[in-house]
Amino acid sequence: MEVVIVPDAAAGGELIAEAIAALLARKPDALLGVATGSTPLPIYHALAARVKDGTLDVGGLRVCQLDEYAGLPAGHPESYRSVIAREVLEPLGLGLERFLGPDGTSADVPAACAAYEAALAGAGGVDLQILGIGTDGHIGFNEPCSSLASRTRIKTLTPQTREDNARFFASPDEVPHHVITQGIGTILEAGHLVLLATGAGKADAVQATVEGPLSALVPASALQLHPHATVVVDEAAAARLRLADYFRATYAAKPAWQGL
Numbered sequence: 343m344e345v346v347i348v349p350d351a352a353a354g355g356e357l358i359a360e361a362i363a364a365l366l367a368r369k370p371d372a373l374l375g376v377a378t379g380s381t382p383l384p385i386y387h388a389l390a391a392r393v394k395d396g397t398l399d400v401g402g403l404r405v406c407q408l409d410e411y412a413g414l415p416a417g418h419p420e421s422y423r424s425v426i427a428r429e430v431l432e433p434l435g436l437g438l439e440r441f442l443g444p445d446g447t448s449a450d451v452p453a454a455c456a457a458y459e460a461a462l463a464g465a466g467g468v469d470l471q472i473l474g475i476g477t478d479g480h481i482g483f484n485e486p487c488s489s490l491a492s493r494t495r496i497k498t499l500t501p502q503t504r505e506d507n508a509r510f511f512a513s514p515d516e517v518p519h520h521v522i523t524q525g526i527g528t529i530l531e532a533g534h535l536v537l538l539a540t541g542a543g544k545a546d547a548v549q550a551t552v553e554g555p556l557s558a559l560v561p562a563s564a565l566q567l568h569p570h571a572t573v574v575v576d577e578a579a580a581a582r583l584r585l586a587d588y589f590r591a592t593y594a595a596k597p598a599w600q601g602l
């Protein structure tokens with residue numbers, strides 16, 4: 343696992359946008375897995391700025407979804423499909439034909455999950471998956487004690503995650519209890535995992551992810567199993583890392599050609 347400590351969220355966004363640009367230079371029709379929440383927004387802003395100034399061509403880019411609320415009505419502004427359309431597809435000028443996501447409105451949730459697994463496999467798999475992290479160490483919506491081998495399925499949110507996500511809804515009661523999420527086993531099949539974490543509220547979860555034991559109690563610790571996982575953190579989120587100085591020195595000495 344590579345850990346990169348950046349000065350702030352904007353620098354993290356730029357760095358990850360650069361890695362995505364390098365991926366697109368190698369593979370113009372790459373499948374990019376996108377996460378929601380506030381943390382990845384600087385990545386999407388940095389990508390959109392590059393598209394706008396003509397330095398990035400996303401003509402072949404495909405985008406897929408990490409997770410979704412179950413049971414929100416189609417077109418609900420806080421469904422993750424709507425959020426991705428608003429924050430990623432529209433700013434990058436991508437149509438819905440470039441997008442893959444689970445159907446959170448389906449009455450047959452297991453069928454919707456199986457269909458999404460099949461769609462990801464049919465698309466050739468995710469090349470680079472952007473991840474955020476919950477305060478309890480979840481990735482996607484894989485809450486603590488999710489199977490490390492799990493596939494796309496329904497999950498129940500913890501009270502903490504519902505509270506964390508209440509800011510997006512008119513009232514806390516409106517946050518759904520149930521979600522569909524790529525499983526940890528599904529996520530681990532992506533070619534490159536890039537987790538961005540910013541702010542002091544993520545410092546404990548980051549420390550447990552990077553330095554703690556591999557444990558279903560901290561779902562993001564599954565990144566330790568992946569041969570190409572990058573964790574990008576700002577100073578506040580890095581505050582509890584015991585090996586912070588080692589990570590800084592390693593990155594500072596890294597040859598530029600290696601990229602992330």
Ligand code: GLP
Pocket residue numbers: 377378379380381382408409473474475476477480481482483503507
């Ligand atoms: C939600 C999403 C996660 C995201 C997390 C953290 O639970 N399902 O993918 O990582 O929120 O969000 P934020 O980046 O806003 O802290």
